[in-house]
Amino acid sequence: MKTTIHLEETKKNIILKNHKFLYKEYLDKIEYLKISKIGHEDIHKNSALESNTLKNVSETDLILFGDVDEIPNSLRINEIKELNSEIITFHNKMFLYRLNGLVKNQYGLNFDWYGTVCFKPNLLTNFSLTQIRDKLRGNGLILTDSGWHFTSIGTNQQILDKFLNWGHWSEIKPSIEYINECINNGKHFHPNYQNLKIDYQKHLNFLPLYVQNHLHEFNHLIKKEYF
Numbered sequence: 001m002k003t004t005i006h007l008e009e010t011k012k013n014i015i016l017k018n019h020k021f022l023y024k025e026y027l028d029k030i031e032y033l034k035i036s037k038i039g040h041e042d043i044h045k046n047s048a049l050e051s052n053t054l055k056n057v058s059e060t061d062l063i064l065f066g067d068v069d070e071i072p073n074s075l076r077i078n079e080i081k082e083l084n085s086e087i088i089t090f091h092n093k094m095f096l097y098r099l100n101g102l103v104k105n106q107y108g109l110n111f112d113w114y115g116t117v118c119f120k121p122n123l124l125t126n127f128s129l130t131q132i133r134d135k136l137r138g139n140g141l142i143l144t145d146s147g148w149h150f151t152s153i154g155t156n157q158q159i160l161d162k163f164l165n166w167g168h169w170s171e172i173k174p175s176i177e178y179i180n181e182c183i184n185n186g187k188h189f190h191p192n193y194q195n196l197k198i199d200y201q202k203h204l205n206f207l208p209l210y211v212q213n214h215l216h217e218f219n220h221l222i223k224k225e226y227f
Helices: 020-029 043-053 074-080 121-125 129-136 156-164 176-184 209-213 215-221
Strands: 063-065 070-072 087-097 101-104 112-119 141-143 147-153 197-200
Touching: 063 129, 070 074, 070 087, 070 112, 074 141, 112 129, 112 147, 121 129, 147 156, 156 176, 209 215
Parallel strands: 087 141, 087 147
Antiparallel strands: 063 112, 070 147, 087 101, 087 112, 101 197
């Protein structure tokens, strides 16, 4: 599902429509719903849309639900088929600004992100997709080191554009100068997370295999200067 309007009422680009050539071998598997803006408070309308997207699932299917910037490690997918748990939560490393911008806490440890959840369709009898992610995430099994959370990745201008169309933009009052300062100094953009630091990694063997094998396509998203 994708809305056509940002939270700040500006028009969104329809990425899939304009880049179908990138997904041509998967188009028959993608059910893409383009909808107008829906507020977070409109639970019933959101739940109905979620149900429509899952009308063709069978009881033996596994559903993975997460944000678009949460990338599960495909090499771990087969593992979850053998795990006996009602819900599985994917544990990811978190990256900010650049693909090698590993987020760490004040103690120098990786900042853990628990995002995508995996479950069978029977859970939808009592919960919506959003409720499963928000209320049940972390219950059941945790699949450690099972993906990447690439958040706010892009050029400095693209990151600024995202923040300007973000529901919480007024909390950070973004400008290109502020974005430049945060990226160059390994600083988290949000005032509530100043204990987090961005540690740009020199060795890139932690990246998804596709990225490692196509680094020439992603050079502009890798920071070359290291602290």
